[in-house]
Amino acid sequence: MFVSYNFRIIAEHDFGLSYANRGFQYNDGFFETLIWHQGKIRFLDDHLDRIKRAMQVLSLTQLPQLTASFLQTEANALIRQNTLDTESIRIKINIWRESGGLFTPESEEAEILITVAPQQPFPAVIGQADFYTGLPNRFTPFSFFKGPYALHYVQASLAKKKAGLDELILLDEQKNISECLVSNIFWIKNNQVFTPSLESGCIAGIMRLNVLRACQMLKIEVWEGFYTKSDLYAAEAVFTSNVTGLRPILYIGQKQFATNHPLVMQIEQLVLA
Structure with missing residues (x-):
């Protein structure tokens, strides 16, 4: 499996987090779940708006790469790299603050992890x-x-x-x-x-x-x-x-x-x- 870490696609076994990671230590971050359906991320602009508002509330510096066109391209590349061939794919974006500090952070910079997986079907009712x-x-x-x-x-x-x-x-x-x-x-x-x-x-x-x-x-x-x-x-x-x-x-x-x-x-x- 391949993931996108800080907008660089790498093998899953090459990805790792420090024990000092603020998402792990203090839950200093958030996640967003998106659906890729038939070649397109559904409601992408709405997701990006919520991501940007969440980053603002958490006092995280906005990531300039998080535009609709870039994220669609990054998701497509990640899906191809993982050779996923299903109609619907779940995209998960995790964003957290850079390591440093205890309760008081030393940074407002963010890190980002993007993963993809087939969307499992749910019962209709x-x-x-x-x-x-x-x-x-x-x-x-x-x-x-x-x-x-x-x-x-x-x-x-x-x-x-x-x-x-x-x-x-x-x-x-x-x-x-x-x-x-x-x-x-x-x-x-x-x-x-x-x-x-x-x-x-x-x-x-x-x-x-x-x-x-x-x-x-x-x-x-x-x-x-x-x-x-x-x-x-x-x-x-x-x-x-x-x-x-x-x-x-x-x-x-x-x-x-x-x-x-x-x-x-x-x-x-x-x-x-």
């Missing part, structure tokens, strides 16, 4: 979901991107596995709906779309953004806010969104929801066109 009762989500200046607060996602994933569930729904500190483990959450009632506010601590998902854009184009009324379990249970259909697409939820607890709602299909058709 999430069969059984429920609510996570462990660590709550919390809104911070860092909660819109992925990385700094991954521990509670790990713990929730362990709880999901132990319970034999297909998905868990995370709540905020006031027990409002926030998001799912690796996706944002939406629901439909009376031909209106509802989704938690970013202030619930959910990720500012790239697919979430494009679902909202699609609803605007389709003239579907959207409500972003703070919602409880009761609001979710009153829905006609519930679906999740992440870079891989949209997936309806069949059951939350004992409550069954529609998995073929026409609005969901319209939105999905538009965002994945």
